[in-house]
Amino acid sequence: MSKLNFHVKRGDIVEVISGNHKGSTGKVLEVIPAKSQVLIEGVRMIKKHQRKTQDQPNGAILEREGPIHVSNVKITEKSSSDKKKAA
Secondary structure (H helix, E strand, O other): OOOOOOOOOOOOEEEEOOOOOOOOEEEEEEEEOOOOEEEEOOOOEEEEEEOOOOOOOOOEEEEEEOEEEHHHEEEEEOOHHHHHHHO
16 A cells, blocks of 8 residues: 655645635644545634533534645645754
8 A cells, every 4th residue: 555645744734726615724733645635723613513422512613623624735834843954
């Protein structure tokens, strides 16, 4: 099995270059290599309905980030760990 390499890593600051969220910027929270998607902080907020639990006795509607395809983002600033390796 070959490992997939992407141009973005967790912690990078990226800009969305196409789609409904074009022009938005944010920090990469997670990379999902199996689906070629990334989660970006504050971009593509979706509402997730949660069942009743002990923590949420009435249930809840949570807002969280949704995935965006990796081809729709470009790096504007590398993460700090990549900068240390380059130096």
